[in-house]
Amino acid sequence: MSRKKIIGRFAPSPTGRMHLGNVFSALISYLSAKSQGGEWVLRIEDLDRGRCKPEYIDLLKRDLEFLGLEWDRGGEGEWCQSARSEHYERALSMLEEKGLTYPCWCTRAELMAASAPHESDGRIIYPGTCRDNAERVALNAGRPAATRIMVPDEVIKLTDIHYGPQEVALASSCGDFILRRSDGAWAYQLAVVVDDALMGVTEVVRGRDLLLSAAQQLFLFNVLGYTAPSYCHFPLLCNSLGQRLSKRDAALDMGALRERYSAGEIISILAHYAGLLPSGGTDHSDTVQHNKIEPCTPQDLIPLFDWSKVPTKDIIVQVNDRMKRL
Ligand code: GLU
Numbered sequence: 001m002s003r004k005k006i007i008g009r010f011a012p013s014p015t016g017r018m019h020l021g022n023v024f025s026a027l028i029s030y031l032s033a034k035s036q037g038g039e040w041v042l043r044i045e046d047l048d049r050g051r052c053k054p055e056y057i058d059l060l061k062r063d064l065e066f067l068g069l070e071w072d073r074g075g076e077g078e079w080c081q082s083a084r085s086e087h088y089e090r091a092l093s094m095l096e097e098k099g100l101t102y103p104c105w106c107t108r109a110e111l112m113a114a115s116a117p118h119e120s121d122g123r124i125i126y127p128g129t130c131r132d133n134a135e136r137v138a139l140n141a142g143r144p145a146a147t148r149i150m151v152p153d154e155v156i157k158l159t160d161i162h163y164g165p166q167e168v169a170l171a172s173s174c175g176d177f178i179l180r181r182s183d184g185a186w187a188y189q190l191a192v193v194v195d196d197a198l199m200g201v202t203e204v205v206r207g208r209d210l211l212l213s214a215a216q217q218l219f220l221f222n223v224l225g226y227t228a229p230s231y232c233h234f235p236l237l238c239n240s241l242g243q244r245l246s247k248r249d250a251a252l253d254m255g256a257l258r259e260r261y262s263a264g265e266i267i268s269i270l271a272h273y274a275g276l277l278p279s280g281g282t283d284h285s286d287t288v289q290h291n292k293i294e295p296c297t298p299q300d301l302i303p304l305f306d307w308s309k310v311p312t313k314d315i316i317v318q319v320n321d322r323m324k325r326l
Pocket of ligand 1: 013206
């Protein structure tokens with residue numbers, strides 16, 4: 001029996017220049033796929049028309065090429081979510097026909113006001129205001145509505161390859177979630193599932209901040225009748241305040257990094273973070289001294305890659321003297 005070909009993907013949102021955390025995602029997903037003899041595809045998640053810009057797509061591709069992270073397919077045309085509406089349309093119709101969706105007119109402000117305070121990441125758990133609510137339907141007739149999917153009152157179980165078994169009760173973790181916004185924009189959860197399915201993705205490798213999303217996505221895979229990929233999340237790169245790296249950490253975006261480091265040095269730093277290279281004599285296994293960098297290529301790392309080496313704890317990026325000096 002022939003084994004199914006592994007297809008991994010990198011699915012960046014071109015809302016700015018890639019930062020070190022994005023490059024870490026690219027590298028880990030690349031190495032996971034390539035170490036199994038698989039393909040690595042590039043999907044551009046440019047659904048947010050306001051924030052995504054064509055120039056960021058160009059920069060992203062140039063930065064990946066500079067780093068030696070060459071994708072096998074994708075990066076343009078049908079691999080851009082902005083060109084894939086018809087596929088999302090079809091999936092949404094299927095869910096509508098199954099009676100799993102309903103229109104929602106709640107505004108963000110209403111939801112914020114209604115949500116109970118909880119120590120969270122700012123996520124709103126939808127309280128179900130518009131579900132089975134004929135009054136709201138009558139009241140809002142003719143007004144553009146968002147579309148939500150009804151989540152079942154059951155626990156979704158999945159086994160993440162790196163973080164192990166997960167049990168997520170969607171009803172209490174996120175509630176009925178959005179598939180399409182009232183302005184017509186497709187929601188990430190629907191688009192990502194349709195794309196991973198139609199692009200034949202067999203493994204989803206990304207930061208652990210998307211573990212909850214994996215449960216939402218697995219639920220959608222099942223109701224749409226698609227074969228789900230395996231999920232493999234990895235720890236986040238954080239700044240010294242313990243916050244996930246983001247566009248605000250400008251010192252770590254590719255523009256700034258390329259002024260300070262060669263491609264081989266950037267890959268080498270990330271390989272240390274990923275546990276693939278020894279950490280240069282530092283006492284902390286989750287940090288690396290950037291002044292002891294032996295450049296390497298992504299291809300050098302393929303034979304070294306093993307999930308058992310990758311830490312599960314988030315990684316604090318040390319912006320060290322060399323970074324400040326240059
Ligand atoms: N586009 C998402 C991001 O850049 C990644 C989504 C995914 O990997 O599923 O954060």
